[in-house]
Amino acid sequence: MDDGTVGLRERKKRRTRKKIADTAIGLFLAHGYEPVSLAQIAEVAEVSRRALFAYFPSKEDLVLERVADHESEHAQVVRGRPPEVPPLAALRDHFLDGLDRRDPVTGLCDRPETLALYRMIRDTPALATGLLRYHARSEAALAEALAEAAGAAAGDGPDGAFTARLAASQITAVQRVLANDNNAHLVAGTSADERHPAAVAAARHAFTLLRDGLGGVFG
Known part of the structure; x- marks a missing residue:
């Protein structure tokens, strides 16, 4: 695997991580921290809950990252x-x-x-x-x-x-x-x-x- 492929994969991971975090922050600010579920964040960010947890082990991490x-x-x-x-x-x-x-x-x-x-x-x-x-x-x-x-x-x-x-x-x-x-x-x-x-x-x-x-x- 060449460096270009590795670099592309890393950039994609960073974009996905940012998309999840931005989605979560937007939902939290609009609806409050407690009412928003992880399932709702995953749905709006268009990722699976498993993928969400791979980037953010806890709900708090979505904010504090x-x-x-x-x-x-x-x-x-x-x-x-x-x-x-x-x-x-x-x-x-x-x-x-x-x-x-x-x-x-x-x-x-x-x-x-x-x-x-x-x-x-x-x-x-x-x-x-x-x-x-x-x-x-x-x-x-x-x-x-x-x-x-x-x-x-x-x-x-x-x-x-x-x-x-x-x-x-x-x-x-x-x-x-x-x-x-x-x-x-x-x-x-x-x-x-x-x-x-x-x-x-x-x-x-x-x-x-x-x-x-x-x-x-x-x-």
Whole structure:
């Protein structure tokens, strides 16, 4: 089998996966998460239930796969940064770039579908719990990348992995607070463009606190 055939098959799988996910999201937003069945999604997407489960093992995955696409993003930012750029600076710049691009992960995306999707995840216990699992996996991946970066910079110390876990938990928590604050302003009626300057200022302040610590504020 040549590479062209393999590439065609992979593209077809990606299209099918996207069609199923887009169909499910559309049905959920139109009718609510709980009332829509997997059988209904399969019928509208024109796939068998077996095919649906092959792409998405659970109903929650149909929604959270859009979030899961970003699961290793922070770890990739740390690993892919130029050697002279500290990991925290790379993560800050990546978040600021996300604000400029109105990346939904930053909470600064006011497309109606995105706002509705965030509201559905927040208001559906199964989805909210699934989102917590995603955050935990993302944090663990970032901790691993930070441990690698610390080891490359100064050699592996006995507390290197623990320090990396502490740093990862603080960084992910800060970014989550920033995103939630942005989303709250958009839900209240502020546009993404109106919120952007304050979102940038908040992000810069937050990452400065991460870099310098809280001693100057609460010490």
